[in-house]
Amino acid sequence: MTDSLPDSNLNSSLKPGIKEMQPLIAESLPLQGCHLIEASAGTGKTYNITRIYLRLLLEEKLDVKNILVMTFTRAATEELRGRIAREIRNALDKWGHFDKNDTFFAALTEKFTIEDVNPVLHNALLHLDEASIFTIHSFCKRVLSQQAFSSGVDFNVQMETDTAEIELEAVRDWYRTLAYKHKADEGFTNDYQLLIQYWPAPDNFRKAFSDLLSSTTPVQANTPESIQADFQQQKSECLQHLQAHQSFVFEVLIDSHKEKFARTDEWQVLMNWLNSDFFELSEISSQTMPKEAAAVFNGNRYGRKPADIKQQLLDLFAPVKQLKEDAAEIEKQIEKSRSYQIAAQGIDFIRRKISQAKQRARVMNYDDLINQLAAAAAKENNLTQLIKEQYPVALVDEFQDTDPQQYAILKAVYQSSKNAATDDSTPGALYMIGDPKQAIYAFRSGDVFTYLAARDDADKQWLMDTNWRSSSNMVNAYNRLFYGASLPSENESGTAQDVFGFDIQYIPVKAADKADKTPLTFAAGSAANKQIRSNAALQLIYFPFNEDYRSGRSKKEEMTQNFCS
Template identity: 35%
Template sequence: MNHMALNSVTHSTAPVFLPLDVQVLPLAHRHLIEASAGTGKTFNITRIAIKVLLVKKISITQLLIVTFTKAATQELRARIAQTLQEFIGMLEGEPCDWDPLLTHIISTDINMSVENALRMLKVAVFEMDEAAIYTINSFCGRMLTQSSFLTHHPFDQAIIDDSESIYIEVIQDWFLQQQSHPPMRSALRDMGVETPTKYFETYKSILLSTLPVEYPTESSIAALSQCSGQLIFDALAPQRAAFAEELKPHVALIQAYFDAKKKDIIVHQVLDWCNDIEFSDIAALLGVMLHGTAIKGYIKTLGVNDPDALIDIFKEFHNVVKKSFSTYNKRFTEMSENIAAIELIADSLVTIKALASTEKRRCGVLDHSDTVSLFSQQIVAGNAQLISSIQAQFPIALIDEFQDTDADQYAIFQHVYPNDDPSLMLLMIGDPKQAIYGFRGGDVFTYLKAVNDANYHWSMDTNYRSTESVVNGYNTLFYGLSVPQYRIQDLQLWAQQQATISHDDAIGILPSPEQGLFDYGIQYNWILATAKAKANNTPLYDPLSQSGTHFFALSADNIDIQHPVAQDKFTAIKLMSQWVAQEVQRLLTSASLGDKLVAPADIAILVNNRSQGQIIKKIFANCGLNSVILSDRTSIFASDQATNLYRFLNGILNFNQDRAFKAMLGTDLMGLERETLYEIENDLNTIDQYKLIAHDLLQRWQRDGVMAMLIFVLKNNFTIYGQSDEVERVISNYMQLAEILNEVERTQSLVTMTVTFLYEKLAQKN
């Protein structure tokens, strides 16, 4: 079998992922490349791009590269341009070693001379500004606009970066209308989304998704319950195994006891359950065998050497199982009882999505989810002219961060780049571990479909960033153990033979697809360490331990007996934060990186949410440690206060426009309670009073300026509920925004220009 056929097969079982070597990468069909952190993804993307240019002899403008953030597009553009210059330097005779890829291309392509390669790379540098490197959203928007006649996209529809403000305004209007609908208000309260903000934050992903809202049914809840029960069953595996091991020496005695009581084969059923033979709702079964009041009596009659120890084993296991299953049974009982409320919430989601779509049409705008959905619909519907146009313009596409791709996005590339056309090529690069856990919208089922559809499967298996101990810890965390020596030798053998090895031999050498880690049959590909890793230049020396990974648990002994961990999460977080602060102090005084002591900037702490970050920041401050919350570096225009201030100012300016006026009333700058907002909705006299207030604020704004007016409002109207440090942050954000708008007013005399400026900044915040 020649190499072009390597790994290009139809997969009835999980495919084998071969270590990526760009030199032997076939430039046709579909490729799925798994790239874990630190394995040189961007390095390989730049080499793939150059190989495409030189071997396929196409323009850089014909290579479509799609990623998921603007920052990533900028980085890729810069790195490709840099690599082009490096390769040009090699060809022009600069004193450096040639990249192996360049050597391979020049030596194997009889039509590729140094002069031809140099000319093609220089043209690519000249065309880099026009290189097709886009976010998925900008690509879809560009294609809709560029192919308006083919896609039937209206010329006058603008594409906006963010439609959240439209959804929030629609939700606020809808909430006001629910005053006359008690069942819906009860449903909102039961589901914990009784305010517009909570509603939007809870259901944001559903509202912004192009997928239809799914209604709950008794059968779907039962299926979810069964699935969750299986998860609990799996999570209890260590306890089940330990209990079975403790029980085995006493099985005969215990079974004889139950036989005498005519309790059938309870012991063997429990052992089967402990040993993974089947999953069932074991609570009733254990209730018979492990009932607290009965345990002591029947074990005492068994004649075992240490009945008290066996009693403790039974009790401990019984408590663990009972607690686990009672919690999940309670949760799904509540879901079944609340099915009417859930159905009402589903109704509300359908309504709000429709209202938001209507509002976007009225405003003549599309958001990015609209552009992806509309473009995907055109492609999936088989718009042959559109598909042919894209194939001619971009015969090769590379999708970076593929784990972020959803079903609509993948459908576009699936139809444009069929896997049986050798004139086209689609490369999908990403980290499936992120898709598994749903980070940034990752869709595990889209990933699985892509795996099945791909002709070739590759992995970047060497971490060039971290030390061997950290890589071992990484493998241990995800797989349960570090890479065994025999597997390292297998992979090294593959690396030596890759140019000639057959697919069948590769299956014998590489990790079996059955070595799965995750659900849905997704396997885990080993990550190898290398002495070339960047971290080896400044290795960490810690007198306490040289291990790359440590696991610490908060003991229940550290918690007030009246407030166990499960019931006092805040106390647990504080205690863990205090431990983190102590550990940081220890590292700063006793650990070193290379020949320098560890510095504060060398340490990163990942937290679950902003509130945990604030707790740690405060505890650090009490310990004399300075810290910075990196998320706070987000633009002030991305804050909630920027959005609220726009609604507030726009409402003052347009208080006679119903939608703008109501949006203003709902901001914290007006300080109105929810009940008051409900009352205003149906009271014309009260509405008129607040319109007079808005008019007075407009006059104050025009007379004294936006900063003076906002200070007046913060002193007299502003209301926020929460921790004092949160209030300070919110006020600080408002004052920072006021200072910015004050500068705008110095050059723009009209208050309308101030609002326009703020609107444009909000539109650009992403």
């Protein structure tokens, strides 16, 4: 592994069509346009956010009320507010006396004297409690309240209301409707029975589909016919696969065996089954692979073969073994797809009920705030222009956890000038800061594909390319793990493996020497200090799937001892 990475290889692993990333230099970052900033763990994301903020105060003469900073939790907003205050105080205390190696402040002190800076930064500190540092939900609430007319929101609506009971009552209404229909049809309609087989009570259904109930995205479910077609295609592919390797199978397993004729018959049973059409849905259970067909790839038949032959057979029969497992489950999958079709119909019914109930009660929940603002921003009115005039610049932290509706709002406000239908003359900037490798909020609709779409929409892409937190050995191990191949060197560009998929590129980061000077140590006499098992910077632990890690002191100790670096 290399100890450092050459700048020339910064974009060496990018796929064609993906914009090149430039190293982020806070003092020269353009203060207009749409920018995506990729910041891996430990690369100084918050540090650079505070410096960009400082430049906006001084160079753009913006008030703290007009710089929009968004993140995803209230705790994070307070952390950002505190870090910004610290940076402003640091600038006031040290102006003209900064470390000579600090190129950021060297650039600023060339432009501004202490007399220029004092009133601006003192005013910012004085009003920092009023700074526009919000969660996405509090931002939407503020805009909808301030721009109620343009956004189409009832002036008397109660925002950020818990609507769980409204949602549950709508689900109960749907359950009652199906139960009544089932009773009226004297059991001929089995929708209700299928429903309660998977979601016995309304509360079960609401918990299973809570995200969809609060979304406006159209719902689609697999149909029995689509599952049938997919299964038939899987059989056809296995048939072609085995036919292509038939001579090898006969040579190794059939022709040289004393039960050659019996095994030939089994092969033919397998071929016939693979070549058969899917039966009528009433005969789904007939799709189970015949016992004679499954005997063809029974592992006992080649367990004692030479290792290379055995491995070839294992690889050859892997798709057929998977098909056998899928065939055993096809009946359940078909039945489950029917239940999900019923659920999809129910979600449409329930959404309408919920919407009507909220309108009557004049309430909105957290998701409604985002959906309402996204819908209003998509209309041809002056709402987006009003937002941009109030917040000409936005910095969005943890952008990888942004969902499509949230990005739609930001795009409508800050990228509207790209649309021919919009007359937007207000200068502004949008900075989207995040790391797709750290996308963790899928459970609340965070969508890494939104990040990738924003990456393509951005005018410029920047990379924080140095890890200041971890030791050089740790950074090199981290790079090697996510690069998926030998790291690039001065003479070789290297070819990264597609570790993450979905065009999420991994560009190795550099290591600073700061962490090497203060290595991580355990307290003297601690159990962890006595039981260090390896000097490796990065250690991997395998957790068996069937283990219960919610309890057990020894398991927690094992994580503590082996997972710190």
